[in-house]
Amino acid sequence: MLISIFILLLISVVAIALVVASGTESSLAGNYRSSTGVYYAAVAGLEEVRARLRPQDPNSFKNTDSGFLPAGGAPLASCSPVYVINPVGGETVAPWDPASTYPDTEFNQEFAGICTLPNPSPRAFSIWNRAPLNGLPFPGPLYKWVRINGVSEKSLNLDVGPAYDNFKDLTPVYYDGALNNANSGKQVLEVTALAVLPNGSQKILQYLVAPVPITLPPFLAALTLSGSQNGTDAAFHAPANNSVYAVKGDGDQDCNGNPLPSKVAIGIYGPYQGVGNLNNAVNSVKSGIPSFPPSTAAQSNYTGQGAWPDVEHLTLPFQTPSQLDAIVQTIVQSADVVITPGSATSPTPYTSYAPDLHAAVTTAGMSSSYPVSAVVNGNLDVSDWGAGGYGYAPGYGLLLVTGTFTYDPDTNWNGIVLVIGQGAVGNTQHGGSNVINGAVFVAKTRDASGLLPDLGGASVMFDALMQGNGIRYNSCWIQKSQPTSSYQILSFHEISQ
């Protein structure tokens, strides 16, 4: 009897040891799995928000929760964070409430002495709490909330340019290739995600993000025209009877009204060899500027860096059609509006008209504070856009036309006009006194056979009777109209808890 009990005791000891050992091992493996799982859950939250910040995203906040972010691209204040919440199974997620299950304690640490977390703060639901994903039989990533807020030097505890004055102020931080607090470029947003697993594992990860501008050709002239040695020279014909039509590279100002150096009025660019060929190309364009009475008054309307008429050769990158075509494709992929003539909105094949463009950009929310990127994959005729026609208000943003652009001088456009592809601009309407503020870039990269081997000669041919005031170079509108592709990750950091 005693022996049996003794043996049983020994066996029990061994069994307990094995159970403890296997339990410890399972626990260790589980911890690692939790650590990895919660990390990726938090990353999922960050990435969802990064995607939804893009207005072009189908689930963008602009589409799903209008008013969630400041309208018209206005900066998001540091002390006014907004939250994307992702409750599971009916739980309450209220990070702004210190008494809630998942409070945002990090905010008060970052903004200690600056402000306290507004209670409540604006919130939107994650895509996992919206149709159709909320109908899935399994839960989405287990992040609880994602906070979006602006940042300042003080909240970052970092001195940024351009002053580097060792004083950390509360001005919003922007990004123009480097962080700055001089309102240059796009606002930097801080995106912070908390993920919590059912076993209690939790992690806070943080991005700083900012929209990335698409690389466009530099705008060194109010009107830039392509041409090449192996292609053809650019052609320009000003409205011969219009003494007020002007293309001006001077008088440029930044968005604060400060004067900026003059740019070229009309620039010719492309692969040319030899001064003689360049001069021929420049003179060819000059010959299209009328010198009707009184004397050369019309030519004096083309002012910029050089003597009038200011037509100069420019040295620019993007010297081949394929390079420009790549830019076009990038813009198309991230544009607010893409119109393909011949579609339902443009019943007449191959050409879109003013109402098509106006309807599309209005739907996209175009305004002076929210310039849009609009692409017409084909011909565009904006005749009757403005007063006397449809009476549409000015356009704002980037307008890309890959076919022929039929302009109307009662159209007012503030921003960038790219005519890349067929590279042809003309008119059918005459009346109007409006102007394009920004820059116009016309390049011929294609013909009926497809992509050209060399840049062709851009064509801007207005008839003699066309009215209108022409083109004014404007750096402010160029900057505001700069299209962006996505929100770039400027930094990533795991916050110790």
Place this chain on the structure above:
Amino acid sequence: MNLAPSDRRHLGFTLIELLVALGIFLVITGAAFTLLDSSQKHYQSESQVLTSFQEARLALDQIVRDVNDAGYPPPTFASTDPTQFASTPFAWSPNYPGTPCQIGTGAGGTCGTPGDFDLIIETNPNPKDPSCAPCPVQWIRYQLQLPPLVQVPTLMRGMAPKFGNNPSGAFTGANALVPFVQNVVNSPAQPIFSYTCDTSTPPQSPPLPCTIATTADKSPANIRDVIVTLIVAAPVPDITTGQPRVVQLIGRGRRVNPNQ
């Protein structure tokens, strides 16, 4: 003499019976204690393996976390003070911060660090710590050291404030490396650290192992992933086979911060 049945019950055991009983008892208890001793040794051995496993797991977690954070804050935070931003996610030697060396494996490449058993991460682990304002960027180094520098092969770890142009020389004095994981038995054929590098030539491809990347790509500034392979032996070999008991853990850290 005939005894009454009631008297027979008081006669006791014979000597032979006692000896047999004692023998059986000794055999059984001997076997039991042998089993107990064996169990205890197994238990101790398993405990040591688990301890090694736990140390290795914690180490792997820490390395992966440091790699994920590498390069914070990035150069786009541009300050005039280089101690306030990471010039590169991973520091190198020689020629830091000049022309980057070439990552290789074994005797290949020109990098002293990063290498198969040496890695220096440049990051600010706690930028908003109110106790140090401004908190400088740190160099975090992982380096395998072998006897006689240490008693057993040991993965060392250390942190040193970023200062000057010699990251590999920064870990002295108060910033000296300290033991992080002991009994690391990675061999040259099983490096602790291996790397993937971003590809710069369009079209943008997924990162490639740095050792087969182009010369332009196999730069420490271009590292995207650090694959960590930790092979750790328990202090005592297996009691039955005499062979070392090892655990092998593999993890991957991905640098998210931009490198420029």
